[in-house]
Structures are given as C-alpha cells and as structure tokens.
Amino acid sequence: MSDSRDFDYPLILCEDFDGILAREGPEASIEQFIDTTLRRGRLLLQAAGGAGKTRTLEKMAAAAIRANHRVSSVEVQKIARDALEADGVDALLRAAEPQLTYEELAGGDSLLLLVDGLSEASSDTAELVLRAVDEWAAMGPSTGTVVADRLTRRTVNPRRWQLATLGPVPRHVISRIVGRDVNDSETGLLESPVNLDIVANLPGEFLSSRSQAIERLTQRQNLSEVDWEGLENLALRVYRERGRRSIPIAWIHAAIGEQATATLGSAGMMTSLGADEITFRHHLVHDYLAAKAASRDSSGWGHELFDVLTLKSSSYDVLVMLLELVNQDQRDVLIRRVYDWNLYAASYLLSRDRSTHGSTDLTTESEILALLGERRFDHFLATRRQVDDALALHGGPLATSYQQASSVEEVVKLAQSTLPEDASYRAWLVVFACNVSPSPSWLVEQMQEIDGVDGWTAANVVRRLGVDSQGRLSIQALLDADSAVVRWRAVHALGVAGSPVLSDLFRALEEDESPSVRFGALRSLADQAYLAESVEMRLRIFRNLASHTGQILADPNLARELARVLHVDNAPDGWIDGVSIAIESILAVESDPRELEKWRRVGSSVRAGNLEMV
Amino acid sequence: MGREGHARVGILTVIPEEMDEALDVLGASVEVGMTGYFTSPLSLDEGLDCLPFVVARSSDRSNGPANESARALLEDWRPETLLLVGIAGGIRRVGNSVPAALEPGPALGDVVLATMVHFGDYGKDLPSGFLPRWLPLVHPPKRLLTRHGEPMRINTEWAEGIRDWPGDRPPTLHQGEIVAVEAVASNPFAERQQAILRYFDKAIAIDMESKGVAEALFDYEADVGVHYHPRWMCVRGISDLVVGSDAAVALLGEDNAAQREEWRKAAARSAALAARALLIRLLSRPTSAHPEQPPRPAWPHASQIGMSPAPEMVEA
Numbered sequence: 001m002s003d004s005r006d007f008d009y010p011l012i013l014c015e016d017f018d019g020i021l022a023r024e025g026p027e028a029s030i031e032q033f034i035d036t037t038l039r040r041g042r043l044l045l046q047a048a049g050g051a052g053k054t055r056t057l058e059k060m061a062a063a064a065i066r067a068n069h070r071v072s073s074v075e076v077q078k079i080a081r082d083a084l085e086a087d088g089v090d091a092l093l094r095a096a097e098p099q100l101t102y103e104e105l106a107g108g109d110s111l112l113l114l115v116d117g118l119s120e121a122s123s124d125t126a127e128l129v130l131r132a133v134d135e136w137a138a139m140g141p142s143t144g145t146v147v148a149d150r151l152t153r154r155t156v157n158p159r160r161w162q163l164a165t166l167g168p169v170p171r172h173v174i175s176r177i178v179g180r181d182v183n184d185s186e187t188g189l190l191e192s193p194v195n196l197d198i199v200a201n202l203p204g205e206f207l208s209s210r211s212q213a214i215e216r217l218t219q220r221q222n223l224s225e226v227d228w229e230g231l232e233n234l235a236l237r238v239y240r241e242r243g244r245r246s247i248p249i250a251w252i253h254a255a256i257g258e259q260a261t262a263t264l265g266s267a268g269m270m271t272s273l274g275a276d277e278i279t280f281r282h283h284l285v286h287d288y289l290a291a292k293a294a295s296r297d298s299s300g301w302g303h304e305l306f307d308v309l310t311l312k313s314s315s316y317d318v319l320v321m322l323l324e325l326v327n328q329d330q331r332d333v334l335i336r337r338v339y340d341w342n343l344y345a346a347s348y349l350l351s352r353d354r355s356t357h358g359s360t361d362l363t364t365e366s367e368i369l370a371l372l373g374e375r376r377f378d379h380f381l382a383t384r385r386q387v388d389d390a391l392a393l394h395g396g397p398l399a400t401s402y403q404q405a406s407s408v409e410e411v412v413k414l415a416q417s418t419l420p421e422d423a424s425y426r427a428w429l430v431v432f433a434c435n436v437s438p439s440p441s442w443l444v445e446q447m448q449e450i451d452g453v454d455g456w457t458a459a460n461v462v463r464r465l466g467v468d469s470q471g472r473l474s475i476q477a478l479l480d481a482d483s484a485v486v487r488w489r490a491v492h493a494l495g496v497a498g499s500p501v502l503s504d505l506f507r508a509l510e511e512d513e514s515p516s517v518r519f520g521a522l523r524s525l526a527d528q529a530y531l532a533e534s535v536e537m538r539l540r541i542f543r544n545l546a547s548h549t550g551q552i553l554a555d556p557n558l559a560r561e562l563a564r565v566l567h568v569d570n571a572p573d574g575w576i577d578g579v580s581i582a583i584e585s586i587l588a589v590e591s592d593p594r595e596l597e598k599w600r601r602v603g604s605s606v607r608a609g610n611l612e613m614v
Numbered sequence: 615m616g617r618e619g620h621a622r623v624g625i626l627t628v629i630p631e632e633m634d635e636a637l638d639v640l641g642a643s644v645e646v647g648m649t650g651y652f653t654s655p656l657s658l659d660e661g662l663d664c665l666p667f668v669v670a671r672s673s674d675r676s677n678g679p680a681n682e683s684a685r686a687l688l689e690d691w692r693p694e695t696l697l698l699v700g701i702a703g704g705i706r707r708v709g710n711s712v713p714a715a716l717e718p719g720p721a722l723g724d725v726v727l728a729t730m731v732h733f734g735d736y737g738k739d740l741p742s743g744f745l746p747r748w749l750p751l752v753h754p755p756k757r758l759l760t761r762h763g764e765p766m767r768i769n770t771e772w773a774e775g776i777r778d779w780p781g782d783r784p785p786t787l788h789q790g791e792i793v794a795v796e797a798v799a800s801n802p803f804a805e806r807q808q809a810i811l812r813y814f815d816k817a818i819a820i821d822m823e824s825k826g827v828a829e830a831l832f833d834y835e836a837d838v839g840v841h842y843h844p845r846w847m848c849v850r851g852i853s854d855l856v857v858g859s860d861a862a863v864a865l866l867g868e869d870n871a872a873q874r875e876e877w878r879k880a881a882a883r884s885a886a887l888a889a890r891a892l893l894i895r896l897l898s899r900p901t902s903a904h905p906e907q908p909p910r911p912a913w914p915h916a917s918q919i920g921m922s923p924a925p926e927m928v929e930a
Contacts, residue, residue: 040617041689
C-alpha cells in the first residue's frame with residue numbers, strides 16, 4: 001500500500017507524551033529527523049494506526065542512504081518474546097536486516113536502525129524491545145534507532161529518548177491528491193496517509209471509513225466471496241490461537257488454497273516472514289479481516305472476543321474498524337460492551353469515531369466522558385494520568401470541559417448540564433448524580449445491570465458514596481455471581497467497604513477464575529490500604545499483600561497494576577512504609593536483575609512522588 | 615567517540631555547590647556547544663577531536679538520577695575515567711577505650727577516596743534486624759587508588775586552594791569504603807541508619823549517589839563493554855559527621871544539619887581540589903590506541919588546560 005507519493009504530513013518533535021497527544025512541537029524535515037535520531041540515539045515515533053509511521057520509516061531509510069548512513073531495519077513481530085527476554089540486544093540485532101554485530105560499532109560509522117511493529121506487540125514485549133534499543137544506543141554512540149509505536153504512554157526516559165509524532169495530511173494536499181474539494185468528514189478520514197493512499201487509487205469514489213477503504217482495496221483482488229470469508233475467519237483464528245499477526249503458510253493454504261494465496265502475494269498484500277509464515281503487508285488489513293469476521297455475530301461481542309481482537313489490549317484500531325463495519329443501531333451496543341471490558345478502549349473508539357464520521361450516540365458519548373471525568377479524581381495517580389490522556393485524545397469540547405473540572409462535584413454539575421432533553425441520558429444521570437450516602441440499596445442492585453455503562457456507573461457511584469453494613473452484605477453476595485463482570489464490579493465497590501471485606505478481597509485475588517476480578521481485587525486492596533482508619537491497619541494490608549508477592553509477580557497484569565497503584569495522591573501516614581514492605585517482599589523473591597532494578601525504581605519514585613517510571 | 619565527542623575524563627557533580635566549586639577549581643568556564651557539559655576554554659581552542667575533561671551536573675540528587683546522568687555522560691563523551699565529585703557524610707564510631715571516645719576518622723572538610731561502594735538500602739527488615747542484600751556494582755580500581763590516591767594521602771599540597779575555610783587545619787585525604795543510601799537521615803538517632811552503619815563497619819563515609827554511578831559502570835561493563843571499559847573514582851569532601859550508635863551521638867555532641875550548612879561549600883571545594891590533582895595526574899600520560907578509537911594525547915602540564923598546577927605537580 002505504500003508508494004513514493006509524498007503526502008506532506010508534518011513530522012513533529014515533541015517534548016513529552018502530552019505533546020504527542022496534542023501534536024505539539026517543532027516541525028522537522030526528514031533529514032532533521034535523522035540527525036536528531038543520530039544525535040540522541042533513540043527516537044520514539046508514536047502515532048495512531050494508519051498515520052504514516054511505516055511510510056515515514058521508509059522515507060527515513062531512503063534519505064539516510066542518500067546521506068551515506070548505513071541503514072538496517074527490524075520487524076518486531078519477527079522476534080520471539082522469549083528471545084528478547086533471554087538475549088536482549090542480541091535478539092534485536094539478530095532480527096535486523098541486514099544483520100548487525102557488535103563489531104560493527106568499532107568502525108564508528110553512523111548507522112540508522114529502524115524498528116517497526118511495536119504497535120502490535122504486547123505491553124511486556126514492547127517494554128523489552130525499548131529496553132534493548134536503549135542498551136544498543138548506549139553501546140553505539142554512532143548509531144541512532146527509530147521505533148515506530150502506537151499512541152500509548154511508555155516508560156522511556158525523556159532525557160535519553162526523543163519523542164515524535166506525525167501530523168495529519170493537510171487538507172490542500174488531500175484535495176490535490178483526490179482531485180476535488182473535500183468536506184470536514186472526508187478530511188477526518190483522509191488525513192491518514194494509509195486511507196488517502198487507498199482512495200488515491202480509487203478515483204471518483206467517496207468513502208466514509210477506513211474499513212470501507214480497505215474493503216475497496218481487497219475487492220480489487222481476484223478472490224471469490226468464499227475465499228474472502230475464509231480469509232476473514234482465518235484472520236480471527238490467527239488472533240485467537242496465536243495471539244500475533246504471523247500466519248502459518250499451511251493455515252492460509254488450507255483456508256483459501258495455494259492459488260489464492262499466490263494471488264495475494266503477487267498483489268503485494270502479503271509479506272513473507274521466512275519459509276513457514278507470512279503476514280499481511282499492513283496490519284490494518286489483518287485487523288479489517290478479523291473485524292469483518294467479528295462483525296457477523298453481535299452475540300459474541302464481549303471480553304473474550306475483545307481480548308482476542310486487540311491482542312490483549314495491544315491495539316484498539318481493530319475495534320475502530322469493527323465499529324465502522326456494524327450497522328448504526330448496533331454501534332451504541334458495541335461501544336457500551338467495549339466499555340464493560342475496557343474504559344480506555346471505549347474512549348479511544350469515541351475519539352476515533354469523532355475524528356471521522358461521528359456516528360456514536362451522543363447519550364453514550366456523554367455518559368462515558370462523565371465517567372472518565374470522575375476518574376480524574378481517583379487517588380491512584382496512574383489512573384488520573386491515563387484518564388487525562390484519554391480525554392486529551394478525545395479532544396472534543398465536552399471532554400475538554402471535563403479535563404478542566406476541579407472537583408468531583410463540578411464533574412457531576414457538568415454532567416447535569418449536558419443533554420437536558422435526552423430522556424435516556426437523564427435516566428442514567430439519576431444514578432450518576434446520586435448523592436445519598438451511604439449508597440441506597442437500589443444503587444447496589446443497579447451494579448448487576450447487563451449494560452456495561454449502567455452497571456459500571458452504579459459501581460463507581462457506590463465507590464464514591466460508600467456503603468453501610470446492609471449495602472456491604474449485598475455487594476459481598478455479588479462476589480458469588482455467575483457473571484465475571486458483576487464480580488469485578490463488586491470487588492471494585494468493596495474497595496471503600498472497610499476492613500470487614502478484606503478477607504473477601506484477598507480471596508478474590510487468590511481464587512477468582514477471572515483475571516479481571518483478580519485485577520480489580522488488587523486495586524481495591526490498594527484502596528483499602530489508602531483509606532485504612534489506622535496506620536496499623538494500613539501496614540497489615542500491605543503485609544498481607546506482600547504474602548501474595550509470588551502470585552502477583554507471576555501475572556504481568558497484576559505486577560504492572562501493583563506498580564501503578566503504589567503511587568497515590570496525598571499519601572496517608574504509613575503509606576511509604578507500606579510500599580516499602582511490598583517492594584521488599586518483591587526484592588526478596590525476584591531474581592532477574594532488571595526486574596530488581598525496576599522495582600527499586602518504583603520504590604524510589606514513590607518516595608520521590610515521581611510517576612515517571614510507571 | 616561519544617554522541618557529543620570524546621573527553622578523557624568526565625566529572626560528575628550533584629548539588630549546585632559541587633558544580634560551582636568544580637567549575638571554579640578546574641577553570642571550566644565554557645559550555646561545549648549547548649550540551650550542558652563544561653570544559654576549559656583552552657581545551658576548546660586547541661581544536662582537537664578529544665577534550666581533556668568535561669564537567670556535568672547530575673539531573674537530581676540520589677542514586678537514580680546519578681545513575682542516569684553517569685550513563686548519559688558515558689554515552690555522550692566515552693571518557694576513560696569518570697570522577698564523581700562532591701560531598702558526603704563522614705562516619706565516626708566509638709572505640710573500645712575507657713572512657714569511651716570516638717575513633718579517628720575523616721574530619722570535616724577532609725576528602726575520602728572510595729575503595730569500595732556498598733548499597734545500604736537494599737535488604738530486608740527482619741524482626742532480628744536489617745539483613746542487607748547485594749547488588750552488582752563496579753568498584754574504583756585498586757591501581758588508580760594506589761597510583762594516584764596514595765601519593766595524595768601522603769602529600770597534602772593538593773589542598774592549597776582552600777578558601778573561606780571554617781576549620782583550624784587543612785584537609786587530608788583518606789581512602790576507605792563508602793556506603794550509599796537513598797536518603798541520609800538528619801536525625802542521628804535514626805535506627806535504620808545506625809543499623810546500616812553498624813553493619814558496614816569499615817565504611818568511613820556515607821552518600822546518596824555513589825551506588826548509582828557504580829551501577830552505571832556495571833551496566834556498561836555487562837551490557838555495553840565490548841570495546842569500551844570505563845573506570846571510575848569517587849571523590850567525597852566531608853560536609854557533616856554521622857554516627858553508628860546513640861553513644862557516638864552523645865560523644866559527637868554536634869548537630870549534623872548545622873554542620874552540613876556550615877561546611878557544604880568548603881567540603882565541595884576540597885573535593886574539587888582533590889579532583890583537580892587527580893585530573894592532572896590522569897592526563898599526564900597519553901592513551902594508547904584502542905579498537906574503537908585512535909590514541910589520545912596527554913596534557914602533561916596543568917597550564918595547557920587552563921589550570922594552575924597543584925603544588926605537588928609543579929611543572930618542570
């Protein structure tokens with residue numbers, strides 16, 4: 001899908017991730033990007049899917065060769081996670097094409113290494129890649145590495161890493177390429193070089209979404225309808241069974257036959273990954289096909305499918321395409337189900353939808369933005385930052401107002417002043433704006449709502465208002481619910497229910513079969529420690545958490561969340577001592593020197609009140 | 615070459631007083647480009663592709679920022695030797711004599727060259743007490759300490775640039791172990807700090823950055839060091855005294871926060887003076903060729919790099 005066409009989208013050097021979200025910073029030429037990379041050693045290029053990251057890497061490679069720099073590139077998906085964990089830089093260098101060796105550093109010639117595909121890597125793999133790049137840069141001061149990545153806040157040291165992003169293709173360039181004036185909605189779609197590239201090859205067509213653009217592209221290949229359906233099902237199966245985008249050649253042959261596979265290959269849609277595996281040239285094509293398969297059956301839209309499609313929350317672009325592929329009346333259902341699974345994924349869908357056709361129901365959008373607004377006042381600082389990022393990414397007027405609210409009360413007032421004529425929203429508002437403390441029984445009941453937004457609203461409001469003994473018993477009963485999401489909401493609300501529920505929360509952390517419930521239990525135990533009535537109780541909770549260290553470290557999600565919840569606003573007395581207990585218990589059992597260093601840094605950053613390392 | 619160029623010696627300071635004294639004593643009055651690193655104007659005027667030294671300040675106090683800053687300095691300049699130069703607490707202990715008295719140790723304003731670095735804050739609190747654990751660190755090489763530190767211990771003329779000196783005798787130089795922690799307690803009765811000082815019973819100084827630098831050197835040794843093996847020295851001027859027991863507190867009878875206030879600048883200067891003498895000695899011989907870089911020149915005369923020579927290094 002790439003060619004030599006220059007879409008003139010700006011290259012922007014940013015000071016921090018906030019600058020990336022706002023696309024703020026000095027613009028640079030491709031040569032300045034190269035010079036900056038070689039000078040700093042590390043450049044992290046973060047942008048949304050389809051924004052032109054791969055194209056930019058290709059342009060950098062060409063310009064670097066013209067300037068007599070050596071160039072090598074790495075596809076992250078070709079590196080096995082185990083190899084990265086065991087060999088670090090060695091694994092990175094083995095995967096480079098042409099391959100690199102340490103001996104080449106001795107020559108001192110400038111070398112540009114281009115790393116693509118971090119967007120599709122899981123969080124822990126991405127962390128290993130970034131660590132390896134960091135070490136490689138330290139080894140070779142004459143080298144510079146560019147890593148292309150999605151829009152997500154990474155724990156890279158801004159003193160060593162240059163951050164950068166890509167701006168939209170300017171409207172006049174879009175008009176020039178499509179040969180006509182474009183409206184706002186089309187600009188939102190076509191400011192993405194990938195979309196514009198497709199449309200440029202389909203003269204005279206009016207497209208409304210990326211999935212429609214990719215659909216047009218795929219339709220140009222001479223495959224039967226049966227083959228396409230087989231390919232869509234295969235794309236979903238590969239995500240489900242392999243958790244990555246590389247496809248065994250035997251699988252694709254079985255799905256569509258050797259002839260059709262060869263057709264796709266000769267059309268440039270697929271790339272070989274060696275003798276046994278191939279992949280779609282652009283990951284968005286794989287996402288589109290998997291989304292198409294998922295769009296056929298709305299009854300399957302839930303936690304399991306969303307985990308599969310997004311490779312466990314590695315990238316939400318596939319959900320954007322799923323949203324585009326479903327009927328207007330199903331879009332609201334999809335967003336609310338996504339909300340039930342992952343608040344931040346839902347807000348990403350809203351932001352992407354807003355930048356193109358804006359088809360989302362205003363009721364749902366307003367409700368989700370209000371819920372995000374309230375979480376800006378969470379006592380966990382990492383949550384606050386994540387919510388701020390989500391609201392900044394959305395960028396709409398209402399999101400901006402919630403970003404500027406100075407208290408939960410102001411958030412509630414803002415919610416009350418929104419959509420005065422919308423009956424559905426007003427019904428939701430009765431729950432969200434409830435100010436009866438402790439929480440009334442009807443509110444606790446509402447936590448069992450099937451609808452994700454309604455159910456989580458109730459759980460959040462219960463957490464805000466607190467519970468009496470009757471309410472506590474009612475929520476404790478929900479811990480035995482069949483629905484994992486109801487149990488998750490229950491542990492979420494029990495974070496404010498005081499010491500009588502501590503044993504329930506520890507049992508949920510130890511025994512619940514759902515990773516989400518265990519995750520929620522860990523957060524609520526941190527809530528309990530934060531809100532504990534005495535320092536003794538606080539330290540007791542931390543000591544008990546410390547006795548679960550082995551279990552927490554064995555689950556990367558729990559380990560990551562523990563590091564996040566240790567950073568709190570206005571740390572109460574004894575909090576630092578409690579954190580020390582938790583960290584010391586980890587240092588006592590962890591043997592990997594890098595993990596040891598990471599946890600020591602977490603401890604130091606908590607003491608220093610610095611969230612940078614999380 | 616590093617990202618910014620090459621310097622034979624990199625000097626890392628932490629607090630503003632340390633940086634100011636180092637710049638003054640070393641005559642490092644010009645910034646190299648807009649890099650945040652300083653050197654002497656004469657060095658730049660020579661137009662060589664190698665500077666004799668650069669001076670930098672850590673991004674913050676404590677081991678983490680010192681680690682980051684040391685890594686940056688190594689990557690930016692590829693120095694052969696890194697000097698961590700600044701202030702520390704001197705450790706005093708009670709001896710076995712009757713009546714009880716403090717054992718000899720570094721006095722305020724003296725300089726300690728680290729022979730070994732311990733990290734005191736890594737361990738486990740058990741009911742029976744603090745159980746330290748160990749980290750991989752690189753210690754200053756014995757050869758440098760013997761060749762350069764020992765002559766400076768014997769001949770204290772290196773200290774002749776002291777000024778505004780609060781004490782009644784000039785500083786002397788000690789070699790001994792240093793224990794690094796994440797935070798030095800102002801309260802001399804702090805139980806944890808006393809336990810650390812008791813455990814590391816040979817340590818003569820305590821600071822908050824040497825572990826970070828020692829670890830950065832280890833990272834380079836372990837991960838980066840195919841062709842590059844930097845070495846380092848830790849130069850600490852004593853700005854206050856800390857003790858390992860309540861009994862020692864009583865014998866010391868002074869407030870270490872007040873001491874630190876009075877001695878901070880003077881101790882930073884004595885450390886900078888010791889660093890100057892070390893620098894002159896380190897630069898007095900050229901470096902031979904290396905797989906990654908050509909040979910590097912010597913600056914056998916201090917005046918070549920804009921410094922007045924330390925007395926024991928008087929030019930011929």
